[in-house]
Amino acid sequence: MSEKVLRISRRDFIKLAAASAAAAGVYYWPGSHPFAARAAGEKLRMWWWGEQEAPGLEKWVKDSVAIFEKETGVTIEVTLQDTTTVISEFQTASAAGNAPDIQFLWNGIYHMESVWLGYLEPLNGLISDELLKEADATVLSIYQGKQYRLGWYACSLIWLYNKEMFDKAGLNADQPPTTWEGLLDACDKLKSKGFTPIVGGLKDGPWGEWYMGHALGPNLDTPAEALKLFIGELDWREPRYYEHWTKLEQLWKAGYMNEDMNSIDLYPGMDYFGAGKGAMTAIVVPTLGKQAGMLGAEKVGLMVFPAGGKGKMNNKPIRDLQGLGISSQSQHKEIAAKFLESLHTPERVQAIWTDSKALPTDASWDGNKIEDPLFREAWKNWVANPDSVPYISNLMPVMFWTDAMFVNAQKIVAGEYNGEQAGENAQAVATKWREQNPDLLEKYQIWANDLAL
């Protein structure tokens, strides 16, 4: 570019700035934008969840809504949902014909059932293909080629280890174990130094779910294999599919886990790690800041759970993320789509990180700029890593969660089940689920074909 072109007089600059400001004003003034002209005055409802795991998101949601309302003249009524009612509230409202326009959605089966019930609108056609790809919601949000969620922030699953304890136990703090034998050896050395090797809380259930995702996945080749276990094409009683529970039994019986595991919930169990009372624990990315803050970031290391699996998904980081979708009952699908798009401007995406320290999942967001090395590593290996795998536990029917996963993990820790008995219970629950849900079975079969990657 020549110097001549760059040379602008002060008068010209003022004219240019005034014209730009006027153009921007016209563009953003409610009713002046072609879309805003159509949408102004409309009211939408949004039900969301997330503040519970990523404090600060509420501010982000409010700011995002305020920006959109100012730009379009649309009003969005926002409701933060309780953890226990995120799914049931949406499904009940949908059954009553009174669903919100925009709904927060957990991944996999946690929103796929709503898809099968016809409560969610495919986003294809409403949102550009570029953005659907950019804010990818993982393969578990796609059914029959249609995408039902737009990615929001990462909730990938990571194991943390305490570098200081590793050092004291004579372990290499920069190279956490990568095999099952390596994990047992590390646990043994940690225990001999008086440290509790693994900490967690099973009473409310999610720790058992996380463990299953970390330890069953590595024995599978594809996510579809997990679905086949539920639809009866594969059998939970095969050692490969209950081995993760046998390994849980092994860890428990060796005294490698906190003894009060069955009597405390997920978060108090996890906080043992932050309090320096345990050497390893499982977390989701949004809770990384809290644990690092409690323990001291310099002492925290990140690792993939060394489950020692025999499948193609072994030793891969688990990538998962939260998302938002649009109700099929919404009278304002186009506006809802525009709102979802507005959440993915570079400024709004950056604000997710700034406001809540949750990691955005948009492909264009550059996590290399994160100053905190721990979060940078989490982003690089668990969010932006193309070699990551989906979270298997997102595929289990809820009945399997309550009657098999939850029961098995607690009974193993209570000494009532061994791995094989857990496998038998899993098979019995999967059979029961099929008998009680013959109409969902077909959908699961189709989904399994979709996921046979």
Place this chain on the structure above:
Amino acid sequence: MLRTKPWTPYLYLAPVSLLMLFVFGYPLAAIFDFSMRRIRGASGPFIGLENYRQIFKDDVFQQAILHNAQLLLAVPILVLVGIVLAVLLYERVAGWRVYRTILFAPFIIAIPVIGVVFSNMLSLNGAVNELLRAIGLGFLALDWLGSAQMALWSVMAIIIWHEMGFGVVLFLARLLSLNEEIQEAARIDGAGWWQRLWYVTIPQLKDVTEFYAVVSVITMLAWVFPFVYVMTRGGPGNATQVMELYIFNFAFRNSLPGIASAVAVILFLITLALMIPLFQLRARAEMEGIE
């Protein structure tokens, strides 16, 4: 005298009757209807008794029924403790009004609050066990909510602690309304404290005892969900699974309201089956009293 047609009174009653029918009858009819359908969303195909067949072959449901039956053991404890504490307060020991307030306080505390507090206190390293260890009774420090053997008993103890205050106030109110001359007469006749309690006081508490027993039975069958949900989620394993939690799981988590409705129907019928003989007994007792 103004003569009215025979159906006129029914006409006056009709609006309220219709309202009652809508408020109570419609949901009941809807639950019976739902229990024979595979509900997805707002409705679903008629499947006869398939939901009931599924329930009865489900061992989780069998465990839930068993646990509800086990919780019924709390009813006589509640009645007994309620009467004894009410009688002690009735003796008007110094500060009895303060004791009455203290005993009633648990009943007005929100159950989720109780659940969270006791969950922490009763965890393996919670306040209760720490105290036991501190006073040299470490061998009694058990995993109150985390062990399958202890969890249901622990939940039952907390329910008793919570519900007891209601019984005490109920019995005390009845005692305060009794004719004191009867007590005085028994005292003059030389009846001791136990004799007065057994032969004079308790017979006069019969109506209240029946009422409280009925309320407690209903509580143990159909009002324990918040305790279980907050403290154990039905675990460990299925050790504290109860019918209400089973209904909740099917209605709101498994998305099978048809099965949840079938269990609700069963729970309704069980409660009804327990209530009818109790009311019949009472009616017979009243008749005998009249004769």
